[in-house]
Amino acid sequence: MSETIGFLLNDTARLFRRSFNARTRDSGITALQWRLITYLKRHEGIRQGPLAELIEVEPITLSRMVDRLVEAELVERRADPADRRAWQLYLTARAGELLGGMRATADALTSEAIEGLTAAEADQLIDLVERVRANLSRRICQKEDEIV
């Protein structure tokens, strides 16, 4: 049964996404797009590479998410004056407008998800998952090759 943790986390994360997306379908924005926007909110002007590293996805994954957000007029790419290969990312005014409602939705979903957990248990959940993430994140940085 030792594979349970990985599958369990995967299932739970998927249910989270599904629930969030079901509630925000009208807005046309998904859970993961919203997440990207919240990161961007605190790092305006960041380049794609560092942002990809920050949220631990591959650059190409981020690139495509940005494509869609630009298409939806939520994010703006501006040329980096210091490096002609790079883009700097900025939120549009429209993104700012969306943030409030999304936040309320996310808060409500989170409350429902941790229903029945004490505050201490919720804290511990976060702590434990963060430790697991750190373990896996370290592995990824080692590129898996050295492990065999």
Added chain:
Amino acid sequence: MSETIGFLLNDTARLFRRSFNARTRDSGITALQWRLITYLKRHEGIRQGPLAELIEVEPITLSRMVDRLVEAELVERRADPADRRAWQLYLTARAGELLGGMRATADALTSEAIEGLTAAEADQLIDLVERVRANLSRRICQKEDEIV
């Protein structure tokens, strides 16, 4: 910060998948395909619908995973003699051969993921995530509509 749990779970699950896939690339089988096979191992002859419900994905999602596994000659669809709309799913001999190696890989990855956690903490992690999953799963079954 209350959206953290959802994102945290999502990130961690993704890192899990990535790590697993990096180790099993040679075999040509992904983490999620392997998971489906382990379920099938214990429910041979099950139909697609009930299996989709069991692993809590949409029927169409399962249908496509089965498509690929059939293509890879790991799963076999047999017509249900009692219902001409339905398929019964069976593992092939080839799937059985793969299971052993995969299991070892999954076990190793799990150990690394929970490195630094005591046995009690690992148990608690599973317990807490399962409770969250149950909360979300209940929501999904209510179809989200009644919640507004």
Added chain:
DNA sequence: TGAATATAGTAGCAACTGCTATTATATCAT
């Protein structure tokens, strides 16, 4: 300065996921 190397980002391909709509078959009610 000019060649080798590194970095920022993207293209093609493919797997996973779900929504809405559709087809084929089964069941139920009249």
Added chain:
DNA sequence: ATGATATAATAGCAGTTGCTACTATATTCA
């Protein structure tokens, strides 16, 4: 028995994710 409804599975469309390979630009070092 037949018409209405329900169920099993799939088709089209789209978002997320990552691998490998590639282009364009920057940096380094010889």
